[in-house]
Amino acid sequence: MEAVAGLIRELAVYEKAADEALLDAEQLIQDGFSDKPMFKCLIAEEQGNILGMALYYPRYSTWKGKTLYLEDLLVTEKARRRGIGKAMFGALKEIAAKGGYKRLEWQVLDWNSMAIAFYEKEECTLDETWINGRITFP
Numbered sequence: 001m002e003a004v005a006g007l008i009r010e011l012a013v014y015e016k017a018a019d020e021a022l023l024d025a026e027q028l029i030q031d032g033f034s035d036k037p038m039f040k041c042l043i044a045e046e047q048g049n050i051l052g053m054a055l056y057y058p059r060y061s062t063w064k065g066k067t068l069y070l071e072d073l074l075v076t077e078k079a080r081r082r083g084i085g086k087a088m089f090g091a092l093k094e095i096a097a098k099g100g101y102k103r104l105e106w107q108v109l110d111w112n113s114m115a116i117a118f119y120e121k122e123e124c125t126l127d128e129t130w131i132n133g134r135i136t137f138p
Contacts, residue, residue, distance in 0.1 A: 051076050055072050085118060
């Protein structure tokens with residue numbers, strides 16, 4: 001989880017929000033490996049080096065039922081363009097299909113043209129009509 005925490009920090013820097021990524025490996029371990037884990041995480045690894053991760057968890061839709069939410073999908077900059085993101089996204093689609101989930105959902109920043117292009121190649125629907133809401137607690 002130390003490597004996952006590092007990837008999360010790398011993503012926060014990329015998204016111009018480095019000061020907002022406060023989670024550390026200890027919290028990830030506590031939240032992901034308890035008797036009621038809050039998330040699951042796919043890891044892309046090569047020769048002991050973590051190259052990417054996809055962190056996801058179940059949600060529930062009042063219209064569809066079980067859905068799966070992809071919180072973050074990240075491949076380190078040096079390992080991009082090798083099909084790692086595509087493989088992890090494919091694995092997530094398979095997990096969702098086999099698990100009886102009705103949707104796989106995620107968010108992408110409107111300025112993240114690389115991610116948008118990736119999802120468009122995957123023939124995903126990118127919805128511009130919903131506005132995200134958030135309340136942050138200390």
